[in-house]
Amino acid sequence: MGSSVETLEFQAETRQLLRLVIHSIYSNKDIFLRELISNASDALDRLRLESLTDSSLAGTGTTDPHIALEADKDARTLTVRDNGIGMTRDDLVELIGTIAKSGTAGLLEKIRDSKDAAGAESLIGQFGVGFYSAFMVADKVTLCTRRAGTDSGTRWESDGEGTYDLQAVDGLPVGTSVTLHLKPADGEDGLADYLSESKIRQIVKRYSDFIRWPIRMAAEHTGAEGGTAGDVDTLNSMKALWARPRTEVTEDEYNEFYRQISHDWPAPAGTIHMRAEGTFEYEALLFIPAQAPFDLFSRESRRGVQLYVKRVFIMDDCEALMPNYLRFVKGVVDAHDLSLNVSREILQHDRQIRGVRRRLVKKVLGAIKDMQSKDAERYAKVWAQFGRALKEGLVEDTDNTEALLELVSAASTHDPEKTTTLREYVERMKDGQDAVYYLTGESRAMVENSPHMEAFAAKGYEVLILTDPVDEVWVDRVPAFDGHRLQSIAKGRIDLDASAGDDQESGAEKARREEDFAALLTWLGTTLSEQVREVRLSSRLTTSAACVVGDAHDVTPTLEKMYRAMGQQLPTVKRILEINPAHPLVTALRTAHDANADDPALAEIAELVYGSALLAEGGDLPDPARFTRLLTDRLTRAL
Known part of the structure; x- marks a missing residue:
């Protein structure tokens, strides 16, 4: 006896997906049968697996595990039946009525934006909702199922238009049957082919020959007397x-x-x-x-x-x-x-x-x-899809660090159109260069426009541009590649003149410059003592007035943001302010300081210099409102 029928609505995202599928997202309708057979095979696998640990399931539908296909030309129905694990009512609601996976909205947007049917069906495939492909060929789908280990079954039925019916049913065998009521023939749809034995054999051979369970179908063979005899054939080879x-x-x-x-x-x-x-x-x-x-x-x-x-x-x-x-x-x-x-x-x-x-x-x-x-184009596509995951191995798998480093491909300043491997970077290194230079950040534009890049661009040094979140972690775990240390251009002291081979500044000139700016550096260090631990002259700046750098082992601002987003608070680490002694603002500030070190306006300018340096690297201002007020006042006075 069956109970009363319960009508439920599909989840909103499920309704959208159904509409996309029904309106021929798939360019090849044949694959609906592949998807249903694959689901049936999974159900048989799960029952066999669960029966190993649950003695109550032993022998439940497993004496002859198989998948059966039944075509009824008169009723215009095609049924895919298995004696696998089956489903409960709640399973049906969760697995069919709801897409209970993250990323649904993004997937639907990608499907809608896909320029061709092949692209759309690949997205459907990776989302794993092949059951809905049944509605490409059917205007109604009836599913009857009973979970192994339960006493009653459930009947599920829908036309794919927004609702589905559920009804408890007694007497169902363990397993699942999916019956497709094919859409009415219009003379050109070709859907009747899916009731043809030859068509079904062709689809199974092409898509499901390797299924490890027998796929059976009643077949008609012409007898010696001219009549027909019904036999059951196994359609797949089941060869591993x-x-x-x-x-x-x-x-x-x-x-x-x-x-x-x-x-x-x-x-x-x-x-x-x-x-x-x-x-x-x-x-x-x-x-x-x-x-x-x-x-x-x-x-x-x-x-x-x-x-x-x-x-x-x-x-x-x-x-x-x-x-x-x-x-x-x-x-x-x-x-x-x-x-x-x-x-x-x-x-x-x-x-x-x-x-x-x-x-x-x-x-x-x-x-x-x-x-x-051997195939650089194919490799580039694989790296674009999985490079971020592979780089996690540089954090997790120390045994294969060298092999993974050989695979790393990253954007760099060498060619804005192409990525480069570390091996290619090393082959292009300048004479005397002993480090692989890199800079991490939230985006390529932010990294390329960073003040830290200025001297490297001016002197023609290549810098790797690392913008994946995992880059912030693995570069600290990997000390070197092929004997060349990995060096962040935003950390530690950088002296490119030492390895440039020409245009070097003499030791006497450097000493004189340090002496000229000593008073300003001391004053800035005192004035900004709450924000920075040191102020020094920079050799990495050519056009910017200042930048903020860290020591070799300091956490980067981007990594600090990531930790905060995960609810982890790090201890505050004061960083280093570097100023450009050749910049007009810095030279003017030195002149003003030498003339009147007690001028309160100078302290405000120092705050603005530090805040501007923070913003240039993508950092967060400690007090945005105060910075804005100081900047507005200074601009007003200038006018």
Whole structure:
């Protein structure tokens, strides 16, 4: 007996997504069947996995795990049925009625702005909502499901227009069936093809041949007497692609397998197919995606590769096999010598698994390095998508620091149109230059316009422009590259004349200049003692009056902002004010100070010089209102 029908509304973002899908976001409608079969396969995997740890589920629908396809030409329906884990009523509301993932609004905006159908369907794929593709071909979808371990099931039905119906139903088998009521034929839609045995076989062979569970369908074969006999055929080969020799696998097969396990539409940027023999045997098939998933930097993002033991699926997202900074890598690892009931906790402490992880990491980094040397354009695209994540490895993975540094690509002052590797930077270094110079900041424009850049630009020194938040962290963890220290041009003392080879200022000239400005430096240090710990002459400024710098190990302003945004307060660290002795404002201030050091207006000018230096580097003023008032008063007097 069924209960009363409950009608609920889709979440607002879900309604928008449904409208986009229904109006042919996908250029290839065939993939609706791939998505539904993939969901069914996932359900079978989850039931088999949960039954290993929950004895009450043993034998529940698992005596013959499979996926069944049923086409009814008279009723114009196509059903995808599985005897997997099933869903509860609440599961249906959460998984289908609501897109319970961060980044929904951003995804929808990208889909709407996509210039072509292929781009839109790739975005749909990375979001993982392939179930909605059913509404491309159906004007109504009926889903009946019962969760393993429960007594009653649920019927879900919708026309995709904004609401869906839920009804408790008794007597349902464990698993899920999705019935698509195909849209009415208009003579040109071709939807009737999806009820054709040959069409269904073609789609399954192309997209789902590697599904490890049998995909079955009743087929009609002509008998000897001219009649027909109904048989049940298995449509997929179920062959483990990773177990086949690489020479026997085509690129199309790799691409389709990648799409099956990742739900991502574009072909992967790189494929790694390997087999390890010896004391611990395993096979691995890994993929480097062409585009980053929308949740790459979300705390809730899934990471890790699929783990199999002797072709038996054990777990999705096996974090023990792949470090966090390679969370974008997709694929399968099939180990021969693990127990079928191995747990995540055991894997994390298993010496052999740690050995597998080390080898997989080296293979992935090696594949990206190989891409860098052989296909610069493809490497540039991969770095643009995943470079920020890879740089996290410079903080997390000290064993592979050198390999990761070889991959680092960054903007620099050498070419505004291209990024550069550290290796290319070192090859261009000036004679006598012993450091790789860099500057971090919130944006390229802010870094390029920083006063710290002036002397480097004037003397032709290349500076790396680092604007990713992780850059603030890894540059402090990595002391050098290829024997050359990494030097922030906003920290410590910088004396480019010492390595320029020409146009050097004599020691006597420097000493005389220091003597000329000694009184002003002392006075500024006293006047600004609450803000800075030292005032000194600068060798890094050519056009600006002043800049603020830190000692070699001081936290940068950008990193300080990041910590504050995370709710962490750092102890206040006073920095150093450097003034440009050649700037007219500084020379005028020295003259005025020498004439009348007690003039109160000079202290206000000192505050303005310091505040301007803070603003120029993107820092925060301690008292913006006071700075504005002082500046306004000074401008008024000037007029």
